[in-house]
Amino acid sequence: xxxxxxxxxxxxxxxxxxxxxxxxxxxxxxxxxxxxxxxxxxxxxxxxxxxxxxxxxxxxxxxxxxxxxxxxxxxxxxxxxxxxxxxxxxxxxxxxxxxxxxxxxxxxxxxxxxxxxxxxxxxxxxxxxxxxxxxxxxxxxxxxxxxxxxxxxxxxxxxxxxxxxxxxxxxxxxxxxxxxxxxxxxxxxxxxxxxxxxxxxxxxxxxxxxxxxxxxxxxxxxxxxxxxxxxxxxxxxxxxxxxxxxxxxxxxxxxxxxxxxxxxxxxxxxxxxxxxxxxxxxxxxxxxxxxxxxxxxxxxxxxxxxxxxxxxxxxxxxxxxxxxxxxxxxxxxxxxxxxxxxxxxxxxxxxxxxxxxxxxxxxxxxxxxxxxxxxxxxxxxxxxxxxxxxxxxxxxxxxxxxxxxxxxxxxxxxxxxxxxxxxxxxxxxxxxxxxxxxxxxxxxxxxxxxxxxxxxxxxxxxxxxxxxxxxxxxxxxxxxxxxxxxxxxxxxxxxxxxxxxxxxxxxxxxxxxxxxxxxxxxxxxxxxxxxxxxxxxxxxxxxxxxxxxxxxxxxxxxxxxxxxxxxxxxxxxxxxxxxxxxxxxxxxxxxxxxxxxxxxxxxxxxxxxxxxxxxxxxxxxxxxxxxxxxxxxxxxxxxxxxxxxxxxxxxxxxxxxxxxxxxxxxxxxxxxxxxxxxxxxxxxxxxxxxxxxxxxxxxxxxxxxxxxxxxxxxxxxxxxxxxxxxxxxxxxxxxxxxxxxxxxxxxxxxxxxxxxxxxxxxxxxxxxxxxxxxxxxxxxxxxxxxxxxxxxxxxxxxxxxxxxxxxxxxxxxxxxxxxxxxxxxxxxxxxxxxxxxx
Ligand SMILES: *[C@@H]1O[C@H](CO)[C@@H](O)[C@H](O)[C@H]1NC(C)=O
Ligand SMILES: *[C@@H]1O[C@H](CO)[C@@H](O)[C@H](O)[C@H]1NC(C)=O
Ligand SMILES: *[C@@H]1O[C@H](CO)[C@@H](O)[C@H](O)[C@H]1NC(C)=O
Ligand SMILES: *[C@@H]1O[C@H](CO)[C@@H](O)[C@H](O)[C@H]1NC(C)=O
Ligand SMILES: *[C@@H]1O[C@H](CO)[C@@H](O)[C@H](O)[C@H]1NC(C)=O
Ligand SMILES: *[C@@H]1O[C@H](CO)[C@@H](O)[C@H](O)[C@H]1NC(C)=O
Ligand SMILES: *[C@@H]1O[C@H](CO)[C@@H](O)[C@H](O)[C@H]1NC(C)=O
Ligand SMILES: *[C@@H]1O[C@H](CO)[C@@H](O)[C@H](O)[C@H]1NC(C)=O
Ligand SMILES: *[C@@H]1O[C@H](CO)[C@@H](O)[C@H](O)[C@H]1NC(C)=O
Ligand SMILES: *[C@@H]1O[C@H](CO)[C@@H](O)[C@H](O)[C@H]1NC(C)=O
Numbered sequence: 001x002x003x004x005x006x007x008x009x010x011x012x013x014x015x016x017x018x019x020x021x022x023x024x025x026x027x028x029x030x031x032x033x034x035x036x037x038x039x040x041x042x043x044x045x046x047x048x049x050x051x052x053x054x055x056x057x058x059x060x061x062x063x064x065x066x067x068x069x070x071x072x073x074x075x076x077x078x079x080x081x082x083x084x085x086x087x088x089x090x091x092x093x094x095x096x097x098x099x100x101x102x103x104x105x106x107x108x109x110x111x112x113x114x115x116x117x118x119x120x121x122x123x124x125x126x127x128x129x130x131x132x133x134x135x136x137x138x139x140x141x142x143x144x145x146x147x148x149x150x151x152x153x154x155x156x157x158x159x160x161x162x163x164x165x166x167x168x169x170x171x172x173x174x175x176x177x178x179x180x181x182x183x184x185x186x187x188x189x190x191x192x193x194x195x196x197x198x199x200x201x202x203x204x205x206x207x208x209x210x211x212x213x214x215x216x217x218x219x220x221x222x223x224x225x226x227x228x229x230x231x232x233x234x235x236x237x238x239x240x241x242x243x244x245x246x247x248x249x250x251x252x253x254x255x256x257x258x259x260x261x262x263x264x265x266x267x268x269x270x271x272x273x274x275x276x277x278x279x280x281x282x283x284x285x286x287x288x289x290x291x292x293x294x295x296x297x298x299x300x301x302x303x304x305x306x307x308x309x310x311x312x313x314x315x316x317x318x319x320x321x322x323x324x325x326x327x328x329x330x331x332x333x334x335x336x337x338x339x340x341x342x343x344x345x346x347x348x349x350x351x352x353x354x355x356x357x358x359x360x361x362x363x364x365x366x367x368x369x370x371x372x373x374x375x376x377x378x379x380x381x382x383x384x385x386x387x388x389x390x391x392x393x394x395x396x397x398x399x400x401x402x403x404x405x406x407x408x409x410x411x412x413x414x415x416x417x418x419x420x421x422x423x424x425x426x427x428x429x430x431x432x433x434x435x436x437x438x439x440x441x442x443x444x445x446x447x448x449x450x451x452x453x454x455x456x457x458x459x460x461x462x463x464x465x466x467x468x469x470x471x472x473x474x475x476x477x478x479x480x481x482x483x484x485x486x487x488x489x490x491x492x493x494x495x496x497x498x499x500x501x502x503x504x505x506x507x508x509x510x511x512x513x514x515x516x517x518x519x520x521x522x523x524x525x526x527x528x529x530x531x532x533x534x535x536x537x538x539x540x541x542x543x544x545x546x547x548x549x550x551x552x553x554x555x556x557x558x559x560x561x562x563x564x565x566x567x568x569x570x571x572x573x574x575x576x577x578x579x580x581x582x583x584x585x586x587x588x589x590x591x592x593x594x595x596x597x598x599x600x601x602x603x604x605x606x607x608x609x610x611x612x613x614x615x616x617x618x619x620x621x622x623x624x625x626x627x628x629x630x631x632x633x634x635x636x637x638x639x640x641x642x643x644x645x646x647x648x649x650x651x652x653x654x655x656x657x658x659x660x661x662x663x664x665x666x667x668x669x670x671x672x673x674x675x676x677x678x679x680x681x682x683x684x685x686x687x688x689x690x691x692x693x694x695x696x697x698x699x700x701x702x703x704x705x706x707x708x709x710x711x712x713x714x715x716x717x718x719x720x721x722x723x724x725x726x727x728x729x730x731x732x733x734x735x736x737x738x739x740x741x742x743x744x745x746x747x748x749x750x751x752x753x754x755x756x757x758x759x760x761x762x763x764x765x766x767x768x769x770x771x772x773x774x775x776x777x778x779x780x781x782x783x784x785x786x787x788x789x790x791x792x793x794x795x796x797x798x799x800x801x802x803x804x805x806x807x808x809x810x811x812x813x814x815x816x817x818x819x820x821x822x823x824x825x826x827x828x829x830x831x832x833x834x835x836x837x838x
Contacts, residue, residue, distance in 0.1 A: 022046075026092060026124040027137075033089040034058060034082075039065060042128040045073075049088075054180040057081030060090060060100055060109065061182070062130055062147065064259070067274060071281070073130055073154040073261060074147050075182040076100055077109035078174075096122040096144055098134055114144035130156045152182065155248070155262040161199075162191035162238075162245025171245065173264040189264045196359035196389070196399055197237075197244045200295075201267055208295040209267050210288055211407055213355045214364070214399065215239065215246075216416060217392030222293075222355040224414025225285070232258060232273075260284070292409040296358075299334020300404035301420075303354065307412065310694070310780065315408070316349050317426035334404075339423035343381035347427045348374065353415030356387055357405035364389045366397040373398030374419065385420045509584030509595075516540065516586050516593055520550050529602065539598065547598035548583060552591070568594070574644065578632030580655055580665035599663060601656035608651060608721050608754075619757040621660055622718050623766065628662040629654055633711055634788040636664070637704045645702055649710035650691045651717055690724045694780055694807040705782035709807065712777025712785070716740050719770055721754030737778055737806045744775060744803060775803035 022039045023032065032038055037048030046065040049058045050072065060076040077100055082088045088102045098111040111134065114122070121138040132147035148159045153175050155161050163170055172190035177183045187209065188202045199220065201210040213221030215237040220226060226235065234249045250258050259274035269287040274280075291297055291311055292304035298312035299321070305311055312331030320326035322333035368376070370388050377383035382402045389397030395417070405420065519540035520527045529537045535553040542548055571582035586593040604625065607613045617625070629649075636644040646653075646664065653666040693709035695701045713724050716736055724736035743749045749771045750764060761767050779785050784804065 024125065026090065026098075028092050028122060031089045031091040034087060038124075038126045038132075040126045040128045040130075044128045045126055045130045047126045047132060049082075051084070052180045052182060055081075056084050058084055058086075058088070059182055060088075062126065062132060064274075067259075068279075071261070072182070073152070073156060074132070075152045076147075078152065078182050078184055080108045081183070082108055092122050092124060092134070096120065096134070098124060098145065111145040129158050131158075152176075153264045157248055157250045157260065160243075160245040160247050162197070163193055163243065165193070165244060166242050175264045175266055185266065187264060187267050189269065191244055191246065192360060193244045194360050195362045196364045197239045198359055199246070201264070201269070203267065210269075210293055211295055211358060214359045214362075214389070216356075216388075217390035219414075221416055222409070224355075224411050233260070296332065296334075296407045298331035298408070300406050301335040301337075301408075302331050303351065303408045303410055304331075305410035308410075315351055315405075315420055317420070317422040334406075337423070337426075339426050341381075341421060341423050345424040346378070346421050347424060348377075348386075348419040349422050349427060351408070351418045351420055353411050353413070354418055355407070355409045355411065356399065356416055356418055357385070357401060358403075358407045359399060359401070361403040362399050362401045364397065364399045366390065368398045370395045370398070373400065376400065377419075377421065383421065385418055387416060387418045391416060511584050511586040511593070511595055513586060513588035513591065515542070516550060516595070519548065523552060540595070549596040549598050551594040551596065553593065574636070576632055576635040577661070578628045578663055579635070580663040596665065599655035599665075600658040601660060603652050604654040604656060604662065604718070605651035607656070608718055609723050614721050614754065615756055617660070617757075619761040619767070622757060623770065625654070625656075625660065625662045626715055626718055626770065629664065629711065629714065630788060630791050632662070632664040633707060634791075637707065637788050643704070645704055646707050646710075647696075647702060648691075649707055649714060651714060651723075654714070693782065695782055703782060704787065705785045708777045708785045708788060708791075709782075711788070711791070712774045713737070715770060715774035715777065716752070719754065719757070719767065719774070720752045721756065740771065740775060741803075741806050744771070749775075769800070772800055772803060775806060776801065778806040779804060780807035 021036050023030065023036065024039065024041065026032055026038065032048065034049040037046050039046050043065055045062055047062045048060070050061050050063065050070060051058055052072075059072075059078070059081060061072045062074040063070050063072045076090075082100075082102075086102050088100055088108055090098060090100050093099045093110075096114045099107055100109040101107050114134065120136040122134055122144055123137040124132065124134045126132050129148075133143060134145040136142050136144060148156075149169055149171055151159060151161070151171055151173055153173050155173065159171070161171055161173070170190065172188055175185035175187040177185040186204055188205060190200055190202065191197050192200050196214040198214045199212040200208050203209050212223055215221075218226075219235065220237075232251060234251050235246070236249070237246045238244065248262070250260060261272050263270045263272065267288070270283060271285040272281040273284045275282050287293055290306040292306045298304045301315050301318045303313050303315055305313060310331070312326070314320060314335035317338055318335035319338055320331075320333070321336040322330075325331075325333050365373075366389050373386045373388070376398065377386040377400050380400075380402075383400045384403070385401045385405055387399050388395035389399045405418075408418065517523070519542050520538040523536075523538055527539045529539050529549060531537070535551060538550040538552065540548045540550040568582065568585050571579070575581070580599065581597045582594060583597060584595045586595070601607070607617050608622075633646070633649070636646060648666060649664065653664065655663045655665050657663065691710040691713050693702075693706040696706040696709075713736070716722075717724055720736060720740070722736050722739075740749065740752050743751050750758070750767060752771060753761060753767060757767075773786070773791055777785050777791070784801075
């Protein structure tokens with residue numbers, strides 16, 4: 001019995017792994033069943049049935065025969081998976097369609113019906129290019145259908161990406177739903193032919209995510225790194241009355257072994273090259289490169305420059321349309337004209353080295369010169385800008401825009417010139433003609449303060465951002481925690497698999513409502529300590545005289561049950577001398593209450609911003625508080641078992657015990673991360689203005705570096721005794737960050753110290769260091785902010801980088817001061833590697 005079972009098992013194993021029988025063609029009388037494959041003549045590609053990783057469904061697809069892991073380039077039945085076990089096969093039916101069907105006649109997929117007559121002899125064949133071709137083998141050999149006309153998520157060499165305008169065939173890429181599910185995902189990459197043809201990545205076919213710009217004879221306007229002929233690839237773009245498509249070819253050059261594919265992977269475009277030596281795919285080029293690749297990042301007439309800070313600027317002759325959002329680093333409202341156009345007296349100012357704006361409503365005419373283009377635009381009052389349609393062998397041809405200019409970005413090299421119509425009064429007067437070129441180059445309010453590392457850091461953050469859009473994939477919320485069970489601390493303990501840390505949980509007590517009510521004299525106003533993030537905090541006294549802080553979450557607070565669970569679970573797990581300790585909690589009907597250890601000295605903001613009480617905090621106390629907060633935060637970020645991002649670090653959330661030891665509190669909005677340290681993104685930005693990092697306030701991207709930003713603000717507040725308020729452009733004079741930065745540049749940063757501590761602070765080096773750290777922590781770009789580990793706790797002698805322009809500081813300085821501080825920031829100078837090709 002056992003033996004026969006074994007044999008059976010072996011047999012079935014054999015069946016699973018037996019080399020599939022292969023064929024070269026499918027004709028009217030043959031078919032491909034699961035287990036059989038079709039192989040191209042040179043053995044490059046293989047067509048057959050496969051199961052994606054993790055999935056249990058079968059799909060008919062095409063993959064590289066000799067490449068492992070399985071790399072699928074085309075899938076037939078994307079919409080209708082075949083349940084494992086169903087015997088489906090691919091046949092050519094009576095009217096010459098390829099049909100994927102099972103015995104019952106259920107159709108999983110079919111090619112478009114082709115016009116076959118009784119005398120034709122349709123034969124399907126897989127070519128070495130990866131094209132699956134259905135041809136009439138009789139007579140003309142006309143192509144009846146081909147897989148290259150219906151791409152999945154991959155472009156192969158020789159494939160046309162774009163339109164056959166005579167038949168209306170639109171060859172575009174649609175991402176897989178996930179790496180284990182080839183069904184059509186949310187993103188598509190498609191040539192838009194409504195105006196001047198250009199490629200768009202769409203989300204849900206409705207929202208543009210990325211635009212590569214009109215073809216300029218050499219490349220797409222938005223992809224200056226694309227070389228027309230770089231030895232490996234040759235790119236072609238055809239746009240005429242009948243066709244509008246892009247294609248790439250591999251330039252053999254004695255190296256015809258190059259294998260390359262171009263994939264739409266969620267919102268990211270990726271070109272891979274197969275490395276024979278390593279037997280691996282190598283990412284050769286990818287998009288988006290940085291935030292400026294995000295469609296319309298800076299709105300109409302805004303110009304995005306990834307090397308500037310902030311990245312959005314206005315074209316010359318324009319000012320931010322919504323200064324408040326602009327100061328919040330939301331440039332999407334764009335820019336407004338300083339002076340309205342007056343058709344007759346207008347002129348043009350060039351914006352040099354840019355990606356041309358959205359050309360969906362633009363019109364092109366290759367037959368005129370750039371000068372004629374200018375005349376044409378000038379003569380038509382609705383023309384807002386013009387540019388050359390080709391830069392191949394000099395600027396020639398004409399594109400004119402009549403809609404607001406959207407999605408312009410600045411390139412360091414390889415960009416094009418855009419001539420923007422401005423009212424005469426916004427044009428430099430003729431006397432300034434010599435300076436004109438300069439003005440144009442500075443047409444954007446960019447700070448040329450050194451090349452920056454955006455290319456790659458930004459790329460990955462951004463890729464993540466789009467991938468995580470609204471899904472919080474890398475954020476683990478404690479959803480499995482069930483608080484309807486009154487014994488949830490027990491449950492919490494059960495979730496705790498490591499006994500080493502679980503003893504902390506023993507201390508979480510479930511209080512009943514009566515006890516809580518009694519302890520706070522029924523939430524008497526007199527026992528109220530303050531209003532916390534999500535409700536009032538009361539002083540309570542438990543039996544035995546133990547003082548506690550009782551946080552009663554407001555019924556209308558935004559903190560939902562999830563957040564409550566989150567906070568309880570988090571704090572229960574986290575044990576550190578600089579974190580406030582949770583003693584227990586209470587759930588009673590709608591009521592949700594947290595009980596903390598009582599901190600006699602309440603919160604830090606009550607001291608540092610209060611003239612009288614701040615005297616109690618001398619320099620060394622303040623320094624100790626900074627160190628304590630840094631330690632607490634470091635623990636959250638890296639030393640606890642989870643990576644915790646606090647997200648609402650501020651003076652009001654730093655509590656002080658009887659000895660003025662700081663403890664971080666209020667984890668209601670904190671997030672736990674798995675060990676991967678991924679940045680995440682949220683639609684719901686919570687936190688406190690003035691402490692929020694630009695990328696978080698603006699884009700909802702949070703990472704440990706958002707906490708570092710808040711920490712930097714806190715440090716500057718503690719040493720200066722001043723509150724950071726001014727985060728709006730208009731209030732820049734009062735912004736602590738601007739002020740600190742100004743003093744730093746003047747070499748007088750010690751003037752920021754609170755008078756009270758300045759008098760007694762002899763250790764000016766420590767103070768200086770503190771201020772420098774504070775400024776480094778509030779850098780606009782998260783990559784330039786230090787990690788908590790390197791903030792204070794490392795070698796005191798370590799050389800620190802010079803801070804640069806902080807976030808939210810709209811005091812931009814002139815070009816000369818930009819130059820001045822760029823020369824001091826050698827530490828941050830990073831060579832930008834330009835990735836070639838596409
Ligand atoms: C297909 O099969 C039918 C009968 O089974 C036969 O008459 C016909 O010749 C075959 N056609 C081809 C192309 O082999
Ligand atoms: C062949 O398949 C196509 C596509 O599913 C269908 O329109 C056509 O009716 C089929 N022809 C026959 C003879 O079944
Ligand atoms: C089928 O043939 C008709 C008549 O010859 C033609 O008008 C039509 O465009 C053809 N359809 C396809 C899909 O080739
Ligand atoms: C091929 O086409 C010719 C005429 O176009 C016809 O006479 C012949 O029978 C066809 N052959 C097959 C196998 O269908
Ligand atoms: C996608 O767009 C359609 C309208 O075209 C809309 O109804 C739908 O809600 C959108 N889906 C998502 C996920 O945005
Ligand atoms: C458009 O370009 C394609 C490819 O070069 C060519 O085959 C086609 O004939 C052209 N059409 C017109 C109308 O020029
Ligand atoms: C999509 O991109 C990610 C990283 O950018 C990569 O790990 C993954 O393998 C890609 N998926 C495919 C199907 O290429
Ligand atoms: C437009 O400009 C011309 C010349 O600068 C001037 O004469 C005219 O009054 C202006 N018109 C308007 C409506 O401002
Ligand atoms: C100006 O341009 C618009 C948009 O291209 C066009 O509709 C209009 O006819 C043009 N007017 C003149 C006078 O050429
Ligand atoms: C193109 O024009 C339409 C209609 O005027 C407008 O709704 C749309 O926003 C314009 N698109 C761009 C990119 O300017």
